[in-house]
Amino acid sequence: xxxxxxxxxxxxxxxxxxxxxxxxxxxxxxxxxxxxxxxxxxxxxxxxxxxxxxxxxxxxxxxxxxxxxxxxxxxxxxxxxxxxxxxxxxxxxxxxxxxxxxxxxxxxxxxxxxxxxxxxxxxxxxxxxxxxxxxxxxxxxxxxxxxxxxxxxxxxxxxxxxxxxxxxxxxxxxxxxxxxxxxxxxxxxxxxxxxxxxxxxxxxxxxxxxxxxxxxxxxxxxxxxxxxxxxxxxxxxxxxxxxxxxxxxxxxxxxxxxxxxxxxxxxxxxxxxxxxxxxxxxxxxxxxxxxxxxxxxxxxxxxxxxxxxxxxxxxxxxxxxxxxxxxxx
Amino acid sequence: xxxxxxxxxxxxxxxxxxxxxxxxxxxxxxxxxxxxxxxxxxxxxxxxxxxxxxxxxxxxxxxxxxxxxxxxxxxxxxxxxxxxxxxxxxxxxxxxxxxxxxxxxxxxxxxxxxxxxxxxxxxxxxxxxxxxxxxxxxxxxxxxxxxxxxxxxxxxxxxxxxxxxxxxxxxxxxxxxxxxxxxxxxxxxxxxxxxxxxxxxxxxxxxxxxxxxxxxxxxxxxxxxxxxxxxxxxxxxxxxxxxxxxxxxxxxxxxxxxxxxxxxxxxxxxxxxxxxxxxxxx
Amino acid sequence: xxxxxxxxxxxxxxxxxxxxxxxxxxxxxxxxxxxxxxxxxxxxxxxxxxxxxxxxxxxxxxxxxxxxxxxxxxxxxxxxxxxxxxxxxxxxxxxxxxxxxxxxxxxxxxxxxxxxxxxxxxxxxxxxxxxxxxxxxxxxxxxxxxxxxxxxxxxxxxxxxxxxxxxxxxxxxxxxxxxxxxxxxxxxxxxxxxxxxxxxxxxxxxxxxxxxxxxxxxxxxxxxxxxxxxxxxxxxxxxxxxxxxxxxxxxx
Numbered sequence: 117x118x119x120x121x122x123x124x125x126x127x128x129x130x131x132x133x134x135x136x137x138x139x140x141x142x143x144x145x146x147x148x149x150x151x152x153x154x155x156x157x158x159x160x161x162x163x164x165x166x167x168x169x170x171x172x173x174x175x176x177x178x179x180x181x182x183x184x185x186x187x188x189x190x191x192x193x194x195x196x197x198x199x200x201x202x203x204x205x206x207x208x209x210x211x212x213x214x215x216x217x218x219x220x221x222x223x224x225x226x227x228x229x230x231x232x233x234x235x236x237x238x239x240x241x242x243x244x245x246x247x248x249x250x251x252x253x254x255x256x257x258x259x260x261x262x263x264x265x266x267x268x269x270x271x272x273x274x275x276x277x278x279x280x281x282x283x284x285x286x287x288x289x290x291x292x293x294x295x296x297x298x299x300x301x302x303x304x305x306x307x308x309x310x311x312x313x314x315x316x317x318x319x320x321x322x323x324x325x326x327x328x329x330x331x332x333x334x335x336x337x338x339x340x341x342x343x344x345x346x347x348x349x350x351x352x353x354x355x356x357x358x359x360x361x362x363x364x365x366x367x368x369x370x371x372x373x374x375x376x377x378x379x380x381x382x383x384x385x386x387x388x389x390x391x392x393x394x395x396x397x398x399x400x401x402x403x404x405x406x407x408x409x410x411x412x413x414x415x416x417x418x419x420x421x422x423x424x425x426x427x428x429x430x431x432x433x434x435x436x437x438x439x440x441x442x443x444x445x
Numbered sequence: 446x447x448x449x450x451x452x453x454x455x456x457x458x459x460x461x462x463x464x465x466x467x468x469x470x471x472x473x474x475x476x477x478x479x480x481x482x483x484x485x486x487x488x489x490x491x492x493x494x495x496x497x498x499x500x501x502x503x504x505x506x507x508x509x510x511x512x513x514x515x516x517x518x519x520x521x522x523x524x525x526x527x528x529x530x531x532x533x534x535x536x537x538x539x540x541x542x543x544x545x546x547x548x549x550x551x552x553x554x555x556x557x558x559x560x561x562x563x564x565x566x567x568x569x570x571x572x573x574x575x576x577x578x579x580x581x582x583x584x585x586x587x588x589x590x591x592x593x594x595x596x597x598x599x600x601x602x603x604x605x606x607x608x609x610x611x612x613x614x615x616x617x618x619x620x621x622x623x624x625x626x627x628x629x630x631x632x633x634x635x636x637x638x639x640x641x642x643x644x645x646x647x648x649x650x651x652x653x654x655x656x657x658x659x660x661x662x663x664x665x666x667x668x669x670x671x672x673x674x675x676x677x678x679x680x681x682x683x684x685x686x687x688x689x690x691x692x693x694x695x696x697x698x699x700x701x702x703x704x705x706x707x708x709x710x711x712x713x714x715x716x717x718x719x720x721x722x723x724x725x726x727x
Numbered sequence: 728x729x730x731x732x733x734x735x736x737x738x739x740x741x742x743x744x745x746x747x748x749x750x751x752x753x754x755x756x757x758x759x760x761x762x763x764x765x766x767x768x769x770x771x772x773x774x775x776x777x778x779x780x781x782x783x784x785x786x787x788x789x790x791x792x793x794x795x796x797x798x799x800x801x802x803x804x805x806x807x808x809x810x811x812x813x814x815x816x817x818x819x820x821x822x823x824x825x826x827x828x829x830x831x832x833x834x835x836x837x838x839x840x841x842x843x844x845x846x847x848x849x850x851x852x853x854x855x856x857x858x859x860x861x862x863x864x865x866x867x868x869x870x871x872x873x874x875x876x877x878x879x880x881x882x883x884x885x886x887x888x889x890x891x892x893x894x895x896x897x898x899x900x901x902x903x904x905x906x907x908x909x910x911x912x913x914x915x916x917x918x919x920x921x922x923x924x925x926x927x928x929x930x931x932x933x934x935x936x937x938x939x940x941x942x943x944x945x946x947x948x949x950x951x952x953x954x955x956x957x958x959x960x961x962x963x964x965x966x967x968x969x970x971x972x973x974x975x976x977x978x979x
Contacts, residue, residue: 157623164625168538172551175535175599178592179554182561182569189572240468248462251786260717261473267713268479269653271680272702275687276479279486310475317472330821334885336784337817338835338892339810341458348838352825371562373656374680378688398564398656405568405660418568425565432560451807454840 186422193415201416202423207384207400209408214416216423218386222394223424225301226376227369229390230308235362238313242320242358247346250325259321266314274378277307282379285391294391299381301390307375312368316361323357323442324350357442363435367428373398397424480706487703490696499668500682503691510701512668513682516583519670520662520678521652523587528594529644535595536602536640537628559596566592567657575661583669583676586662590654594647601643605636642720649712653705655680679705732757732926733778733896738792740770740777742785748774749950751792755896760918760927762941762958764934766978770950771930775898778928779813780806796896811839813896814889819905820881822873822888829869831884832856835892855891858924859883859917879910886917890925897921899929903936915940934974938962946970 193201197214204215241262249255278299285306286298327350335345351358381393382403395403397420408414498509535551542548566589574585609632617627633640655678658664663675664685683701686694733755740748748770755761763771776782777790780801794801801809822831832852836843843851852869856862861883865876873884882902889897903911918927918940931937937944938958945955946969954961954970965971972978 157626161623161625164628168534168541169547171531171534172538172542172547174531175551175554175558175595176547178595179557181573182565185569185572186565189568237468237472240465241472244465244469248465258469258473261476264710264713265472265476267649267653267709268476269655269680269705269709271653271655271683271687272479272483272706275683275698275702276482278687280478280482310472313472330817330819331823333781333784333817334821334823334888335834335838336781337779337810337815338838338888339807340838341454341807343458343461344454344838344840346461349823367560371560371564373562373564374684378684398562401564401568402656402659405571406663421565421568424562428560428562429557432556436556450840451805455805455807 182425186418186425190415190419190422192411193419196412197416201419205386209404209410209413212410212412214412216397216416216420218384219395219397219400219420220423221386222301222380223370223396223398225387225390225394226304226308226380226396227366229301229305230312230369231362231366233305233309234313234365235316237309238316238361238365239320239358241313241317242324242361243346243350245317246321246324247327247350259318262314262317265310268311270311270372270374271378273307273311274375277303277375277379281306289391292391294389297381297391297393299379300393301380301387304376304380304396305390307379308369308372311372311375312365315365315368316358319361319364319439320354320358323354323361326357326443327353356438360435360438360442363431363438367431367435370431371398371424371428373402377402397421483699483702483706486699487701490700491703495697495700500666500686500694500697503693506693508693508697510679510682510697510704512665512677513679513701514704515668515670516662516665516677516681517652517679519672520583520586520590520658520676521648523584523672524590524594524651525644525648527587528591528598528647531591532595532598532644532647533602533633533640536599536643537606537633539599539603540606555596555599558592559600562656563593563654564656564659567660570657571660578673580673581661581663581675582673583662584672586658586676586678587672589657589661590651593651593654593657597647597650598640598643601646602636602640605639605643606632608639609636638719642716645712645716645719649709649716652712653680653709655684659684679708730757731755732796733928734793734795734798736793738774738777738790738794740773740782740790741788742773743787743789747950748777748790751952753945753952753955755926755928756943757926758922758924759942760922760929760940762937762944763928763930763947764932764937764944764973765947765953766973767932769947771945771947772900774947775900775928775930778896779815779898780809781815807839811892812894813898814892814894815898815900816882816886816889816902818901820878820885822876822881822884824872824874826873827870828865828873828876828884831873832887832891834888851891855887858890858921859887860913860920861887877910879906879913882906882910882914883917886914886921890921894925896926896928899927899931901930901932904932911936934962946973948973 193214201214201216202220203217204213205217206213206215207218241258245255245259282298282303285300285303286296289298290296331349331353332345335349340348376396377399380395380399382395382399383393384395384400387394401417401421405414405417408417494507495509496514497511498507499512500510501508535555539548539552570585570589570592574588575581578585613631613635614627617631622630658678658681662678662681664681665675665677669676679701683698683705686698686701689695731754735751735753738748738751739746751774763775765771773782778794778801782788782790796809796812823834826834829852830837832855833843833848836848836851853862856865861880864880873881876884903914906914915936918929921927929941941958943956944958944961946953946961948969954965954967956966961970962974965974
């Protein structure tokens with residue numbers, strides 16, 4: 117550790133005749149070196165600590181910067197279009213008419229439909245892994261596979277959706293009597309549903325595993341069947357945790373861009389029904405951002421981004437709050 | 446209470462158990478369907494030629510995805526260089542300062558960052574780097590991806606270091622080590638496996654990202670290693686070519702999809718195995 | 728000879744390869760209190776949990792031998808029927824946290840899907856809470872959540888919940904080990920009143936409690952039923968050396 121001591125020891129043994137003199141000199145050097153190094157270390161230490169704080173601040177600055185950029189770039193649109201923009205029903209940039217309602221509707225429809233489709237599956241996985249089969253190689257395999265669903269890039273979901281799902285939906289639509297386009301809100305909801313299963317599933321599973329056994333035993337002791345214990349003890353106990361999982365899935369669905377863009381049909385008209393093509397806030401930004409030639413046009417798109425940002429942040433925060441409160445009980 | 450209704454309840458219990466099993470395993474079906482489809486559609490397109498050539502203009506057969514492969518590697522590498530040091534340091538900051546006000550806001554912001562839609566990050570990177578510098582560039586794409594990597598790196602670093610016993614630090618301090626040495630020579634080496642798996646996870650996450658690159662790296666039909674110019678990446682190529690009307694380009698997109706899928710799956714599975722192996726040793 | 732309600736012959740129980748209850752033969756008499764005591768790990772709790780078939784809920788747990796109630800084989804009946812006849816009170820009070828006191832008491836009925844008219848429900852709740860000497864304390868706050876009660880009151884609530892199902896036998900797994908002395912004595916007083924209508928089997932590691940509350944005592948050691956006799960006899964004139972050693976405190 118204190119290498120100067122070793123150094124001066126080496127010096128001393130090398131020159132025995134000048135021991136006293138060199139001892140004094142090397143002592144002084146040794147002490148000076150140690151003090152110098154201590155100062156250096158103290159300085160480095162404080163530089164390092166300050167760097168850590170700067171990195172911590174950087175995260176906050178980053179988020180504030182994102183918010184600020186979005187607000188500043190949306191200002192032209194906010195100023196000239198006002199709040200009416202949000203429920204304007206027509207989006208026609210060529211004629212300088214901007215109304216965001218088609219995209220709000222498209223986002224809400226596709227996300228909530230995806231949520232409704234995916235929730236039974238997510239909860240089933242959560243109960244399967246959390247209650248029925250918490251251990252074993254097969255449940256582990258299922259758990260890892262479900263997590264891999266979240267790892268697949270959204271372009272690949274979109275490409276597969278375009279090539280495989282859309283023709284199937286088109287076929288189905290021609291049988292139902294709806295215009296057989298294939299692309300549309302319904303197709304994008306299907307793909308979204310698959311993509312968001314892992315979020316509610318994995319959170320639900322950890323919540324269900326946390327149900328204390330004495331509670332379940334009390335119910336068994338009163339003569340309940342397995343399913344009755346799940347329904348009347350496990351699910352009520354994890355109610356808020358499951359809800360947080362659903363919120364997380366919803367947040368993911370709202371922000372999903374690529375898979376939706378490739379399958380939703382990219383029409384800026386208000387969708388007539390769930391089989392009609394449409395657009396979400398994210399997909400219209402993806403499609404038209406690079407083509408926005410007017411300042412107001414671009415700004416209107418950015419404003420959509422701002423809304424998207426605020427909504428997903430709020431939903432995620434609520435979900436995280438619920439989880440924190442649940443795990444700290 | 447008669448035998449009839451109890452039998453009914455028991456039957457209902459088994460019924461729900463079976464329903465749960467069916468639904469749970471049904472989730473896996475789309476994933477397997479996608480995997481099989483992409484393997485079948487893409488495997489015939491991949492050969493050496495495919496990997497080392499750039500796409501040909503429409504109408505000409507052949508071509509490959511070399512520009513996208515190189516582009517992806519470069520963009521991801523630069524993003525990692527930006528995000529990993531910052532993320533680890535921020536994670537260290539959070540694990541060392543559990544209670545301070547700044548740490549509270551920092552943690553909150555990291556959570557917020559994790560939930561921001563990727564297209565919004567693309568927008569922001571456009572206004573930070575593309576507009577001021579006058580054009581699309583690989584660097585702006587890397588910055589956008591770095592922003593997406595940060596929450597994962599910070600979180601996993603913080604969680605890993607939080608698990609380490611305080612006595613480790615105390616022993617090092619008692620030996621007279623300065624703070625930065627304690628961190629880098631004692632704490633980080635012990636927690637390196639958790640930190641590294643966080644890094645690998647973040648890389649696996651951004652490898653498949655497209656939206657942030659749409660208006661930053663933008664794409665490039667030619668082979669390029671220039672950070673200040675637009676660059677192609679694998680997901681971007683897939684998006685552009687898959688939504689194009691040309692069959693040749695669709696073929697390229699299938700091959701690229703297979704490579705991207707295998708790459709991402711490999712990264713994820715590898716990370717899982719390493720995490721399990723290291724956690725066992727810890 | 729009093730009539731016997733629960734009989735075990737050659738009963739064994741294991742956790743995987745771990746044989747924890749060995750060849751138990753016992754006759755539990757109706758409307759009496761039987762204490763089951765022994766040092767930690769002697770198999771008394773496992774045996775108790777075999778009576779109402781809670782033991783088999785643990786993965787890898789097995790049992791064999793004869794266990795009957797009113798000469799009906801417990802292991803031939805469906806567990807639900809067994810648990811409707813044999814109720815259980817656990818070591819730590821475990822009222823359902825999201826239910827009110829009222830709902831906790833009739834939770835057994837709700838869980839089993841038995842629909843009662845409101846008048847009947849009120850009667851069951853009042854009756855059960857009176858049986859456990861809790862009615863006067865909570866009758867004005869029946870809608871409050873069960874978790875607001877003290878430990879002793881919560882445990883009495885759990886007893887009320889079990890009693891509400893009108894079982895024939897009540898099993899108690901160290902029911903007062905998590906309670907303070909005053910609550911403990913309140914619960915012990917209950918045993919005297921409860922045995923008028925039910926048969927009680929109480930596992931306890933507290934010898935003095937066994938001596939205080941029970942009519943007969945069973946002493947388990949290393950998985951075997953070493954001695955089973957009238958409590959008075961057991962504590963004054965034990966027949967087995969091991970019982971003698973346990974009672975005099977040579978091991979615990």
